[in-house]
Amino acid sequence: MKRSSKPAAAAAANSTGGDAAIASGARALALAAALCCVAALLGFGAALDGYSQWRHPPGLLGARGIGHALAFNLLAYLGPGLVLAWVAWRLRDALQARGASARIGAWLWLWSALAWAAQGVASLDPQDLDAQASRLHALAWLLWWLAFMPGALLLARATLAAPAWRRFGAIALAA
Template sequence: MKHLPQLAAIAAAVLFTVAVAGFGAALEGYLQSTHPVGLLGARGLPHALAFNALGFVLPGGLAAFVAWRLRAAIGDGGPWIARIGAWLALLSALAFAAQGLLPLDPGDLESDTSRAHATAWTLWWVAFVPAAAMLAAGLRQGGGSQVLVPASVIAAIVVAVLAMLPLELLAPAVTQRMVFAAWLMWWGVAAWWVGTAAVVAAGSR
């Protein structure tokens, strides 16, 4: 059971990476360096439903499972700031999954449908930045992992900076993929910490 969070985090990263690479290669004219990830799941495009399920919904659900286990590992007696951080991390995971449930409308990027997808994207990273920062602060106060704390600080900075980077400095499609990568790697570290915390708790009984 203690290995389930690690397996979930690995599966989320693999699913997302394979889905983006595979469906991107299958879609004629799609360029990873130019087009947003969400376009692969846009309404009316070939295999959009499959991409949304494999690229957004399942990875987001797996990350939500890790967040739930993370909150449990912190415990009700853990630092309040870390507990709130864990709930915000769960919100970020659910917002990531929502990007697949609210696909883009390729014919009208200003439509309500496309705006809903953009809102899910924004909520995803806006929830994650304070989540990682609060977890870093809370776990440091509570004697948390020497790995998760710096990883959370770095992830929060990377995601915040890249998500708000001016368009002329770096292609949006590139920064989007870098933000996704940082987010997925953080879940791997968080899942490892959850497993470590479970071992420590079992040893103290």
């Protein structure tokens, strides 16, 4: 059986137009995950007596002993985190041609998304903030932040110069 290879022109077209299609789908999924997380924060925050978005950490809504904590952790952390990890995985593949900065940035966003999801698995224990679960939640938060910021900067750097990816690069820079 003869293996066919793409002509160079088709491969070049795929690396620009195909990237835009993947970026558009990734943008839609990332937006849906973000909206799910924000809706969970607002809805569960409004339902918890005395909770203030300005004074309390989001992790408190999913803490042990808090009503509907499991639902919050699924809707705010675990679900959006896994969706964003899948988006980052797809971006990693789509950005191969954009260079090492893009690949490393996508990998960092993948790890950041997995750390975000891990916050929903390791719930805070408001009665004992030194408990293992609380420490793991704090560690997941730290890993999320440490991976997200440099990933966003690397992705912005790698994509702002490419016309098909410019909007994505601006979103990464704004994030």
